[in-house]
Amino acid sequence: MHWIAILICVAAITGSFWLWGSVSAYRNRETPSIQREGAIILGASLSGNRASPALIERMEHGLSLYRKGITPLLILSGGSPRGKQVSETEVMQDYLQARGVPKSALLLEPHSSNTMENLSHTRDIVKARGIGTVYLVTHDYHMFRALRCARDVGLSVAPAPVHSRTLWMPYHKCRECLALIKYLLMTKAR
Template sequence: MFANKWMITGIVLFILVMIPFSYLWILVSRYDDTEPDRVPRQAAIVLGAALWDQQPSPALQERLNQALSLYKDGLVQYIVLSGGLGDNGITEAEGMKKYLMDRGVPAGHLILEDRSSNTKENLKFTAEVLQKHKWTKLYLVTHDYHMYRALNYARQAGIQASAAPVHSQVLFMPYHKTRECLALIKQKVFHQ
């Protein structure tokens, strides 16, 4: 009898956790099949990820390649690179700039936001850069699982951007989507 109560309690708790988590999973999967709308805009904002030995990680290279494609296709004139100082001695923005310059993007078309340390700051500080340039027509470049939360932070910062999600070939999606669901919980609970 006592064991049955524990089993029922466990099942109820499992269901109570899985229903909201399933909803969050749907939100982080929302941009899985989305492609950029291919409308010309002034700039693309690329959110930083990680540098490995002062070079963009494979995941960050995916984001940069998406922005490079938008640039080469004439859909943007400028690329805003957002990411602050990591453990590598240079900022993510500097590492991203070097990567894109090595692929033919002139330095004058790369704008750095190099103070941020998380997604919310990426967009808060990028909003200041955008105001200086008076840019309002933008793409936001990040991985598809990260796009929902990134667009929420963009709206909070007063940025209206169109999604240009990256569909990763190098990341293990179950891990990253689970981590993103937890980040959404943190965002909602702590109103970040």
């Protein structure tokens, strides 16, 4: 019985290190410089009917890729949070157009409510448009799970992680560890 308790503790500690490493894996990645046909910007909640600080960081990173000529197309993905009249996609579109991105350089996916739906619905848009190479823009702590979701829905993406200067990372990394556990359990159950 004593050895079983030790094995459980070792497994829990090892699992904790793996989870923390997974949500920290993309923290120090450089901004990509290889040109791609598009960049998917994942939604990150709203503050009222305005972009949250996290969403602004993601949009600014996507905008930077667009302005540097790394991608000519921004694919905006995010639905309407519970009780909101406006979708994350609409807020992103308004924000980016106000900063000079023409409507023709934006593709909209306004129906998703979580990361898996973001990438599943966006995959359909990317395939229908014949877009081959895309970046995935999300926060570094979220990138590991987002890349797994993309792979699981058959969407090939390259990471373009955002490092937050406004979010409190211990909270968001712990929350992402729990989301990753939930995701792994749900995919095992399928």
